[in-house]
Amino acid sequence: MNRYLMKLSYIGTRFRGIQKSIIPGSGCADDPLSIEGLLEIALRRFEPVNEFKIKLSSRTDAGVHALHNTIHVDLQRKNGQPYRTDKVTQGLNRSFISQGLPIRIISTGLVPMSFHARLHAKSRTYIYRLGVLRKNLCGDPRTHPLNRFIPIEELDRCYFIAHPKFEIDRMLRVAKQFEGYHDFRTFMSIARGNDRQMDPSYTLRQIDHISIERSISMASVFNRELADKCYEFWDIRIKAKSFLYKQVRRMVGAWIAAAEERISERDIYEMLTIPSQNSWCDRAVVAPAYGLYLCQVEYNPTDLEFSQDELPGTTEEKQTIVTTH
Template sequence: MARFKLTLEYDGSRFKGWQVQEDARSIQGQLIKAAKIVFETETVEVYGSGRTDAGVHALGQVAHIEVETKMPVKLMRQKLNDQLTHDINILSIDQAAQKFHARHDAVARSYVYHISRRRNAFGKHFMWWVKDPLNIDRMNAAAEYLVGMHDFKSFSNEKGTEKSSKVDLLQLKVVEKGDKLIVHVVASHFLWKMVRRIVGSLVEVGTGRIEPSKFKEWLEKPSIEPAKYTAPPGGLFLERVYFKGEKISTEFRTLL
């Protein structure tokens, strides 16, 4: 058996997220279906670096697959892409070490969120149109409170008490790009809905409806308030997955 590292992009608009779900279309499910055809097997597993929710996209998701094959990776990529629908594309395939694991070996993940400040023809599938004026300086002042190791329970939708809600947030910045604002966030890992709640709360700060110091309060004392500010999924993209030895970059890619 050989193990391979897959880097892929996808439009999550028509999927119920990354993870296989019964009677629902998923990225992982489509990859498994394609692999069964290409490698002529009934048993194949695909593991991703992390789950993306329904409607969330990826510019650089990483997964691994273990199969019995001597097929060259270039041909493997071509054959898998031929079996996949237009909204999933494998960018590269590399042979990996036998113990490589897309999720366990990842040391950080990067997301970007697209906010449009005007009505846009590409609309809700790929960005969030915010009609109110946004003050980027206020947003970045709030973002500074979140950088570092903190308890992000206020920004998470995780259930139960066993899983830790502490996350090492490495970078968080709001950048102006034409008529768009891009929120770029890098962390060791992310909790369920964490990025969307951070973005939605940043927008509330940008409009002046809440103060940047609210972020400090939410870190010190868990609150359900950020939940009501959760940003829609369409603007969110998993931008990159980092592995040991790779330098965390302040640069990032966007779709538009």
């Protein structure tokens, strides 16, 4: 048996999330509408002799994208030797390409059996992308939501907003309050079947870094000039060891509401310092999933290292793992 760490990216628009979901009584164990389910189907083509279970490092919701997510899986080959990791990457990507699926395996590597993709993650970094209509265009009849130009390349990739009072400095000011150790109960959606969320300590989280940086349109050269003329693009970057269910989208939604003066900075302060589902201000809305990207999952390099006794494969294969891991 060998454990494999896979780094992957995907566009989440057409999926109901990364996590597999099975309808009870359906009689089918496959879930082709989730990233995990599609990975399982593709991995079976390697014909491992064991019943395997994919372990996720980070659960992204329906519509959320990933530039870099990770999973680990234990596979046992018929001959007892490890699969060639480059062949695993090639085989999975060939399967996804043939089906027209927006999923790509970035890399596959052998890791010790003691490694766990979720438990050993040091941090996770998300980016939320905003396209803010320039103030001089707000109120123009041509920028009515049904008339407004949106570059097709950005459709379901960026959250476009138009509000004459939007101020990025105000947004950054309220966002920075969220750095550090806080109880984020106000910013957690209730997940069915998760009993841990009722534990008072469960909603305590440390946010290491928040920044809001000017970005650029992902539009092609034919649309970029008009995109830049119409919008200012911003990347909201948030880094922490872990997040609560929908925490990032609820925080961003509250910050946008403050930036547009739909809620006050005092409202934000109370939502953060009086942690309760009842503290959520109804004038704020949860930011849509399609603007959110999981960008990085970090590990301590020592957690990925084998001792000499743990190295799988033949002597020659062991030397390859040591020099390329």
